[in-house]
Amino acid sequence: MRFSIASARQRLRPGIAPTLVVLLLLPLMVGLGFWQLSRGQEKQRLVDTYAERRAAEPMGSEQLEASADPAFRRVHLRGNFDAEHSVLLDNRMRDGRAGVELLQPFHDQASGLWLLLNRGWLPWPDRRTPPVFTTPDQPVSLVAWVYVAPGETFQLRVDPTTAQWPRLLTALHPVALWAELRRSGFAYELRAEAGPGTYDTTWPVVAMGPEKHLGYAVQWFAMSLALLALYLYLGWHNAKEKHHGSRHESTQHV
CATH class of the missing domain: 2.40.50 (OB fold (Dihydrolipoamide Acetyltransferase, E2P))
Structure with a gap:
């Protein structure tokens, strides 16, 4: 296990600044995704209640x-x-x-x-x-x-x-x-409802439907995955560059 952790650290060197950015943005973006899912569920319950009571x-x-x-x-x-x-x-x-x-x-x-x-x-x-x-x-x-x-x-x-x-x-x-x-x-x-003394009574239930909240949630989760993928790529790329630099220095000393 110690060998695996040490090996992973050697293969992933993202740097301090990217790590701080990811630690700050990733939880925020994931949280916004789950918040949009929650809002979508609330809107769906609202639409279902509306349909049920409007039929009574x-x-x-x-x-x-x-x-x-x-x-x-x-x-x-x-x-x-x-x-x-x-x-x-x-x-x-x-x-x-x-x-x-x-x-x-x-x-x-x-x-x-x-x-x-x-x-x-x-x-x-x-x-x-x-x-x-x-x-x-x-x-x-x-x-x-x-x-x-x-x-x-x-x-x-x-x-x-x-x-x-x-x-x-x-x-x-x-x-x-x-x-x-x-x-x-x-x-x-x-x-x-349409009747005497009314004008256009085609009322929208909610300004933004449940499907739009779901779409926004998918976007936030996709951006979270993209950010994590970029972080891992930079870490591997930096580790590779450092590894090549170390080998080059060792060759020169020999």
Whole structure:
């Protein structure tokens, strides 16, 4: 065993600097690969839950607050939109086209609950003119589903004394809106299915699918193997050069 270890050391002389680089980068790259695998599994569970609950029958709106896990559950709604406090979510792309999502408070008659309802996507081709939308005056009946975003949602802070309606934002959490309007409302956004008063309601489940995380994980593992292979090659190459140099010096002394 001692002979084998000594022989391996003689055959592998990578140097101090490459060794430090590998010790620093290799665990990081391998860790990022496993992190991407973990994220992919989380996204797959999210997609599976979404598919299962979106296939179920809608619940009554009065059951919504009692649900311990409301994510992606479908709900029957009937009530009125609050057109005065409309929010336009900016930077929403669909098929390469720029647009916005229209969110409005919705007062449900059956439960008496205020909900933040996303009515869908509409194009915004010209930034010089505001997006055009209309709001039904009469009560509407529709089906929506609860959207729970993975992770924390960025909230753009605005001064309520100077902000104008409709309001153009990059993101909005319902709790922030209810606090500003001094209303008691549901804590999650609801996304409408196609129905009265809706626009484009083809919603993506997640921005990045599980397969993309798997692809990134493969890339990190491949780069880790490439780094290790380069390290071993440099070690063998340096050992070979040193061995040849030693033999050359010995020949000259003879």
